[in-house]
Amino acid sequence: MKAVVCERHGPADLLAVREIDEPAPGPGEVLVEVKAVGLNFFDTLIIRDMYQVKPDLPFSPGAEFAGHVAALGAGVEGFSVGDRVCGYMTYGAARERVVVNAAFLARVPDTLDLVRAAGLIVTYGTALYALRDRGELKAGESLAVLGASGGVGLAAVELGRIMGARTIACASSPEKVAFARAHGADVGFDYAQGDLKGALKAFGGSRGLDVVYDPVGGEMAEQALRALGSLGRFLVVGFASGEIPKIPLNLLLLKNCDARGIAFGNHARANPCWLRDAIAELMGHAGEGRISAHVDKTFPLEACTEALGEIAGRRVKGKVVLTTGA
Template sequence: MKAVICVRHGPPDALEIQDLPDPVPESGEVVVEVSAIGLNFFDTLIIRDLYQVKPALPFSPGAEFAGHVAALGEGVTGFAVGERVCGYVTHGAAREKVVVEARFLARVPDDLDLVKAAGLIVTYGTSLYALRERGNLKAGESLAVLGASGGVGLAAVEIGRIMGARILACASSAEKVAFAKAHGADEGFDYAQGDLKGALKAFGGPKGLDVVYDPVGGDMAEQALRALGSLGRFLVVGFAAGEIPKIPLNLLLLKNCDARGVAFGTVARSDPAWLAGVVAELMEHARTGRISAHVDKTFPLERCVDALGEIAGRRVKGKVVLTTGR
């Protein structure tokens, strides 16, 4: 089988395509013939050894995938060879066959495209966990989403819409803002307009914003935090801007608000039963059209370098997915 391999830490063009033996499942494991692999911003970090998860070399990037069951290990029940599935592995999915513990797999409905299924788990799972379990978002509350046209940002807009929030989508161009509004945001703000804090305050009104969803970080984080109202929740999702902000903690005291970390991967790895419930919920949302599971671009597995370059260059609206032709 072909696999994308990180043999040394570095930029995407340091990745190699190698031929590897097909995996054999051990007890409790399943081999999946992979059709599609969802890529995420953290894949651009993990290959450079800049991510909190640090797999031993060599490894494949890619945390989520969809395909068909190819083989079952001893003791595996509930799955059959040929069945359509998707799964979560943190890293290692960018290859034609993946071996994974059965508890990290879920069935894909027949009426849901495998390419869409491959890009659902991380972005929408993160946003659902962030807004519902960490942010306690309620219907009618105000939600500002930074980086609203990217993978997790778009997911936050769509999940926020399902939850009944009023949503301000913030993005780096008028085109990206329009895209986020077309997917459910009530209003939009283009960073090029200048006064982000002013726009957030205006959207929040006299009581301030209820929730900020921030996968961007950098100098935008403090501006967004300052727009929160009393009992507001600032959700720390990631640092796509490349800079981890240093937030003055006195703001939390003065504004009587919270900053809350969102570590979807930590929860998913530690509680597969919880993950299975989340994935089943997201699959139902996708097949009924409540979320778009929008895939902006697909690339063949052999062009993983180009796909990661699109993500690193922030040229993506929604997801980038690799395909194997299987």
């Protein structure tokens, strides 16, 4: 079977497509014939050995996938050969067939195609964990989403709408802002307009912003933090800008607000029951049209290098998904 393989750390153009042996499921595991693989920003980091998860070489990128059950290991219940499923595995999904623990699989409803299902777990799972579990977002609160047109940003915009928040979508071009607004944001802000802190303060009103969702980092982070009101929550989701900001801790004291880290992968791996329930909830939203699970571009498995280049170049609205010929 074909697999995208990282044999030495470096940029995406060092990735190779190899023929490797097909895996067999062990006890509690499921063999899945992969139809689609969701890619994320952290895939551009893990292949360069710049991510907190550091798999042994060689390995495949890709943390999420969708396809059909091909075989069951001993003791697996609740799945049958042929079932439409999606799953999470941190890395290793960019292959024609994968073996995964059954605890990290979920059924895909017939109302949702497998390409969209493959790109749903990480982005929407991150946003759900951030906004509901860590951010404690409540209906009527104000939410600022930075990087609002990217995968995790768009997910936060859409889930924020479902949760009843008032949302301002912040992005790096008028087209990206318009895209986020079309998916449910109440107001938009283009970074080129200049005064992000002023725009967020105006949106938050006299009480200030309730929640900032930041997957970007960089110079905009402190401006957004300064717009928070008392008991506001700054959600640290990632650093797509490539710059990890150094936040003055006195701001948390003076503003009586919180900064909260969002490590979806750690939480998902440690709590497979939470992950299963979260995926089921998200599949329900997608199947009924409440979230878009928007896929901006698809590439064949063999074009993984080009696909990761689109993500690294921040040219993506929503998700990039690889498809296999399987």
